[in-house]
Amino acid sequence: MAVFGLGGTIAMTSDGGGGVVPALSAAQLVDAVPGLAETGVDIEVEDFRRLPGASLGFADLTELAAEIDKRLASGTVDGVVVTQGTDTIEETSYLLDVFHTASQPVVVTGAMRNPTLAGADGPANLLAAVQTAAHPTAPDQGVLVVLADEIHAASRVRKTHATSGSTFCSPNGGPLGYIVEGTPRLLNQLTSRRPTLDxxxxxxxxxxxxxxxxxxxxxxxxxxxxxxxxxxxxxxxxxxxxxxxxxxxxxxxxxxxxxxxxxxxxxxxxxxxxxxxxxxxxxxxxxxxxxxxxxxxxxxxxxxxxxxxxxxxxxxxxxxxxxxxxxxxx
Structure with missing residues (x-):
């Protein structure tokens, strides 16, 4: 499994100036997840960007899409997890989805509460994303977005609340499934075709x-x-x-x-x-x-x-x- 870190709240910590900034590496995020080792999933990490979600652009995401294609085509990984800021997940995940033509799963996740806060949700979301990407039901679903133990299609998901941990919803059709006791359970699947571009x-x-x-x-x-x-x-x-x-x-x-x-x-x-x-x-x-x-x-x-x-x-x-x-x- 490859984990690409783009920055965002999930990777933020205090800079001493009264606010948090993207500072943690993808390896530090992975190392901080309780229970990840017990999944038995081998993880490769790559610090791709360290930016707030609001500062990501089309060039960042198309470069990431190309790197994901290369990594999946090499056969060295069976799936990909992307960590990033939640501000733009509903857009970035769909851009990745449009360019994702391989069968292997790509899962995007982030956090609403940064690591300096009590109840930071980053570790749980990252664990759930890895569990989803490693599960046999994940291939051929396009790009998925996993937060708060919910599994969403990138083509449907929206950020609906500025601060709530359950901000991500899919108004048209609802979530595809949930993480239950560490196992992804898909209750429905996308029934319509999705356009994919070269x-x-x-x-x-x-x-x-x-x-x-x-x-x-x-x-x-x-x-x-x-x-x-x-x-x-x-x-x-x-x-x-x-x-x-x-x-x-x-x-x-x-x-x-x-x-x-x-x-x-x-x-x-x-x-x-x-x-x-x-x-x-x-x-x-x-x-x-x-x-x-x-x-x-x-x-x-x-x-x-x-x-x-x-x-x-x-x-x-x-x-x-x-x-x-x-x-x-x-």
Whole structure:
């Protein structure tokens, strides 16, 4: 088993200045986990980054994805665990998922309470992640996220509370399973296909904007946006609605770059044909926007970035979103 450390709260300790910073190595994290030796899993560790979750970027994660591919292809490990800050796990885990084509499991974990606090959850989460990655039910599930003894699909998981230890939830479908007495128990599995992209086709570093629509929105953030980005995600009201006044700006934007229409609610699917007024989901899709379906805005942005970065055309982009958004006909 390979454990890649990226930093984050799980690796933070006091710097003497009144706050904690990422300072612990991946080896120190592994050494601090009670019961890990008793699992019988051989662990290889790599200090890949020591950054707060908020400071990780696309370059960090694509480099990590390439290293994971290399390690799994070598046959020297049967699975991978990634430790990182929880601020961006819902995005980073999905980016890894999009580029993860091997059958071996990849599990992402972190901590909400740093090691200087009573009840720090890092050791328990890391143990649960290793137990999950080593279990025979873990392969062919895509990238998994394990915290608080819950097992989530990277394509569904969201951070839903700023400080709670049980912050990670999967609003669409719930967790895939739980860790029970040290054993992963999957109660359900992903039934839909997931789009996977070839990391070796990575050729550009696109800029993809995320614009959240709000009450009385006049489209200020859309002004000149097409000149500054390669794609955009619109986090719209409800099932995919925007104020009528910004429809022309969205239509113009969609004529120049790919624009994905997602729901800002974070749960449920955007619709396609129920409402027909100007600014409704039907109206916007007819004007060229791309339906996100069950993908929330953050994950829709990750998928659009990956598609643009690997050179996919519009037809392939539509197919990928239909698959990931779970509204493809087949």
């Amino acid at each position: 990391l070796t086709n990575l050729s550009t570093e696109p800029r993809v904007a995320l614009v959240t629509v709000s009450l009385g929105d006049d489209g200020l953030l859309l002004d000149g946006l097409a000149d500054r980005v390669d794609g955009a995600v619109i986090a719209a009201f409800g099932v995919g609605h925007v104020p009528q006044r910004i429809v022309p700006a969205l239509e113009e934007l969609a004529s120049r770059v790919p624009v994905v229409l997602a729901s800002r609610t974070g749960a449920g699917s955007g619709l396609a044909t129920t409402y027909g007024f100007p600014g409704s989901e039907k109206d916007l899709l007819e004007r060229g926007l791309i339906r996100a379906g069950f993908l929330d805005p953050l994950k829709a942005r990750i998928l659009l970035w990956a598609l643009l970065a690997t050179g996919y055309d519009r037809a392939a982009t539509l197919e990928a979103f239909a698959t990931a958004g779970v509204y493809a006909d087949s």
